[in-house]
Amino acid sequence: MDEKADEELVTPYWHLDQPDGSRRTPRQLLAVTVPVLRLIWRSGRRSAIAILVLQLASGAATAAGLLTSVAVLDDLLASGAAPDRLVAAAPGLALVAGILALRAAAEAAVELARARLEPALRRAAEERLFAAALDVQLADFDDADFYDGLHRARDRGLFHLDRAVGNTIDLLGAVCGVTAAVAGLAVLHPLLVPLLVAGMIPEAWAVLTVARRGYAGMRSMVTLNRRVQMLAELSTEREPAAELRACQAEPYVLAEYRQVADVLKERETQVGVSMARGRTAGRALAGLALAGVLAVLGLMLHAGWIAPAAAGTAVIAVRVAAAALRQLTQAANQLFEQSLYVADYQDFLTDADARKRPASGVPVPRSPECVTLRGVGFAYPGRRTPALRDIDLTIRAGQTIALVGENGSGKTTLARLLAGLYRPTSGTMRWDGIDTALLDPRALADRVVLVPQHPVRWPHDARTNVRIGRHDRPDPEDHALREAASLAAAEDVVAGMPAGWHTLLSKHFKGGHELSAGQWQRLAVARGLFRDGALLIWDEPTAPLDAKAEYAVYETLRAIAGERTILLITHRLTSVRHADRIYLLHQGRVAEEGVHEELLALRGRYAELYALQTGKPARR
Numbered sequence: 001m002d003e004k005a006d007e008e009l010v011t012p013y014w015h016l017d018q019p020d021g022s023r024r025t026p027r028q029l030l031a032v033t034v035p036v037l038r039l040i041w042r043s044g045r046r047s048a049i050a051i052l053v054l055q056l057a058s059g060a061a062t063a064a065g066l067l068t069s070v071a072v073l074d075d076l077l078a079s080g081a082a083p084d085r086l087v088a089a090a091p092g093l094a095l096v097a098g099i100l101a102l103r104a105a106a107e108a109a110v111e112l113a114r115a116r117l118e119p120a121l122r123r124a125a126e127e128r129l130f131a132a133a134l135d136v137q138l139a140d141f142d143d144a145d146f147y148d149g150l151h152r153a154r155d156r157g158l159f160h161l162d163r164a165v166g167n168t169i170d171l172l173g174a175v176c177g178v179t180a181a182v183a184g185l186a187v188l189h190p191l192l193v194p195l196l197v198a199g200m201i202p203e204a205w206a207v208l209t210v211a212r213r214g215y216a217g218m219r220s221m222v223t224l225n226r227r228v229q230m231l232a233e234l235s236t237e238r239e240p241a242a243e244l245r246a247c248q249a250e251p252y253v254l255a256e257y258r259q260v261a262d263v264l265k266e267r268e269t270q271v272g273v274s275m276a277r278g279r280t281a282g283r284a285l286a287g288l289a290l291a292g293v294l295a296v297l298g299l300m301l302h303a304g305w306i307a308p309a310a311a312g313t314a315v316i317a318v319r320v321a322a323a324a325l326r327q328l329t330q331a332a333n334q335l336f337e338q339s340l341y342v343a344d345y346q347d348f349l350t351d352a353d354a355r356k357r358p359a360s361g362v363p364v365p366r367s368p369e370c371v372t373l374r375g376v377g378f379a380y381p382g383r384r385t386p387a388l389r390d391i392d393l394t395i396r397a398g399q400t401i402a403l404v405g406e407n408g409s410g411k412t413t414l415a416r417l418l419a420g421l422y423r424p425t426s427g428t429m430r431w432d433g434i435d436t437a438l439l440d441p442r443a444l445a446d447r448v449v450l451v452p453q454h455p456v457r458w459p460h461d462a463r464t465n466v467r468i469g470r471h472d473r474p475d476p477e478d479h480a481l482r483e484a485a486s487l488a489a490a491e492d493v494v495a496g497m498p499a500g501w502h503t504l505l506s507k508h509f510k511g512g513h514e515l516s517a518g519q520w521q522r523l524a525v526a527r528g529l530f531r532d533g534a535l536l537i538w539d540e541p542t543a544p545l546d547a548k549a550e551y552a553v554y555e556t557l558r559a560i561a562g563e564r565t566i567l568l569i570t571h572r573l574t575s576v577r578h579a580d581r582i583y584l585l586h587q588g589r590v591a592e593e594g595v596h597e598e599l600l601a602l603r604g605r606y607a608e609l610y611a612l613q614t615g616k617p618a619r620r
């Protein structure tokens, strides 16, 4: 392995995550269980009530069955001929059989109610997560902690929440079973109850310990698991498949996988072994405790503290309690483990709520006369170097403003700020004199059209790909849709598709159609035009377009200039010659500004870049 790879191995990226030091306690467990119960209540109240009632009925049947058994055993153990004793016990036996049948019916009904409750809860939980994620500000997606939390909640929280419902129901059933058995034992002899309770303690300890170990292990592997997920996508997805092969990067990807997977395998084994040890210790202690209970029962019988029929029933009750207890510890074990993941789901919802875009604000002008930035700076979360510094910029209604500059100079970041997607970390941005921080963010977004540098390739049909620009825009007979497509030179793209506007544009689905990069871009331009708005922000709209389509798009931009305010980002300086004002960014600052001729006369960076592109030497 070379030195560089060694270096990579010691960066935190390749390491297990450090535990966050927080310990989850049973009280916190309760704090988590309550919201889960609330979710159950909200998404399937009737099924939840049915389950509760049926579980209680099943527990009552267990207790009644046990107590009826004492009378049956009494009859069977009485003196007299065996047939007479059987006849005497027959009504009691029939009653026990009837009670057990009722219990079986209640358990079957629980299964039915459960089949209704679980999908309803899954749906409600997913919707809450998606809605919360969609409501969060864009900059939070650049915050690694938030992103980690979102993925934990989505990939594991939802999965375990689903299972936690099943386990909550099992737990409830087991609690009813144990309570019934304990109640039976209390009637038979009060001393048997504390005995049984003492027998439960070791297993409860083991349950908590094992769950904590599992959770700590999972937390330490989050980043590495995400890395494996990324490598899985690189190896198995269609998009990177071509370039990966062309670069002959297959061995590199596999080697990287092995590096990460080896660390993961070791950690998973450690955690698995430690959990198995905890479980084994718990089982051994629980077995010893049960043996102790039975031994004490034998001594009580020997001492004559308890009648033989009651002792026989007590043995049955202890076995029923032990079985229910096993179910209880299993369900509690899993529930405890799941609750910790569910806590992640809950934590994410709380975190997302705090990061929500404000729901309202000052009304936004329909078409702002003037957008001004004064001393605006912006730093991405977790980055010390700001991407933008001290930006002063003015855009007046109807102007075409161009942003140019080298790669990484801050153009896209500034475009996103102007679109209201990011908020300045210093300085102020104003629309007609009003600080945009005070404006209603949804109304502000409504006035803006942003055609990004890398538009989303919506896995929907072509029509949706354009209409999603403003999905609720009424457009009888698709007039606006067709006009936008025509202005974006996208009409012939659609005409060439097998089902025209209704062609599904995703190869992930059967019958899906794929487009070229330029064809996708034309649809994205059409989407922006269909959206329509007061401020149009175009981030490299024509980069993948052929000369004819590029010409058509610039003609369209020229045609709508004046009616709309346009911010154009491009590396092609010949396209911005007619802009009302050009800003050249360099390392996050405005280095030069003016109209084309002024910038050429400056003989600075702009003039140099222009000369490089046009082949005319720059004189500095």
Ligand SMILES: Nc1ncnc2c1ncn2[C@@H]1O[C@H](COP(=O)(O)OP(=O)(O)OP(=O)(O)O)[C@@H](O)[C@H]1O
Pocket: 142, 380, 381, 383, 387, 405, 406, 407, 408, 409, 410, 411, 412, 413, 414, 453
């Ligand atoms: N999501 C992000 N998180 C952290 N840093 C970012 C993020 N996006 C961009 N940056 C950084 O911000 C700086 C400006 O990036 P930006 O994308 O705005 O440049 P640009 O001028 O649009 O570049 P290009 O011409 O290549 O599109 C760069 O240094 C980049 O590394």
